[in-house]
Amino acid sequence: MAGRITPSEGRYGGRNAAERRAERRERFRTAGLDLFGAGPGYRATRLGDLCKSAGLSTRQFYEEYRTLEDLLADLHLYVNEIAESAVLDVLPQVQELPLAERVTACTRAYLRGAAGDMRHARITYVEIVGVSPRINNQRLQRRAIWIELLNHLADEAVERGEAPPDNYRLASAALIGAINGLMHDWVVGWVAATREEIADELVRIILGRYRPTG
Structure with missing residues (x-):
């Protein structure tokens, strides 16, 4: 019945x-x-x-959930997982490409995952900021994961002879900070650009630091 x-x-x-x-x-x-x-x-x-x-x-x-903050924390992790999956899915497809093309593909994949839906972008770059020590700690933990991924890509470029040896962990932290800052300003309307223009600018910043040979 x-x-x-x-x-x-x-x-x-x-x-x-x-x-x-x-x-x-x-x-x-x-x-x-x-x-x-x-x-x-x-x-x-x-x-x-x-x-x-x-x-x-x-x-x-x-x-x-216990509180609305719990739901916000859940959504923040959910959006980050979408962006991370987008990058990890594209990595095997670009492994044999030159550094500039790998960086471009990964950057575009990241932005598709993190900002393909502007609701996702607002939660990740705006709403999550300054909510509470607990949420801030979660945000920093997720940043650390992105820093590790970017640092891994840099080390891989060094091993291939595409970038000179250097301490790229510091550079990775700086780049992630720059990405978060730019994305925040873009989401709130302080930066007038398309998502593709944002991706192009981030690619130029990343490659400028890695200084790929050739």
Whole structure:
């Protein structure tokens, strides 16, 4: 009978508890993306507004998160994972290309993942800043991962003879800081440019530091 719980399977309406919880979490994420990333912003969003947007109750929210900050933290990691996957997916395809082409492909992939959806970009570069010590620590941890990835690409370029030996860890940290700063200013409208123009500028900055031979 439709809508009846089957105790032996723990199912309701054809879905088990894990599936229903995943659906609820996805609806809260979508509402968070809309309100934090495109609507009034994280600081101006109230729990009731979020639940109304998700079409769920506050009780259901508290089954998934403790606070709106927890949802923001979840969305920040979610967006970072999309951007990271975009870069990791393209890396095997460009391994045999020259350094300049690898950097260009990876930079464009990163921006597609991080800013292909402007809600993602606003959460990552604007809404997440200055929320709390806990969120700031999470943001710094994610920055450290990007610094390690950029440093790995630099070391790889040195091994191939495409870039001179140097301490690129310092350069990687500086580049990630520059990327975050530029992206913040772009998202809030202080920089007038297309995403492609942003990518081109970042490529020039990165290659200028690596000084590829030839």
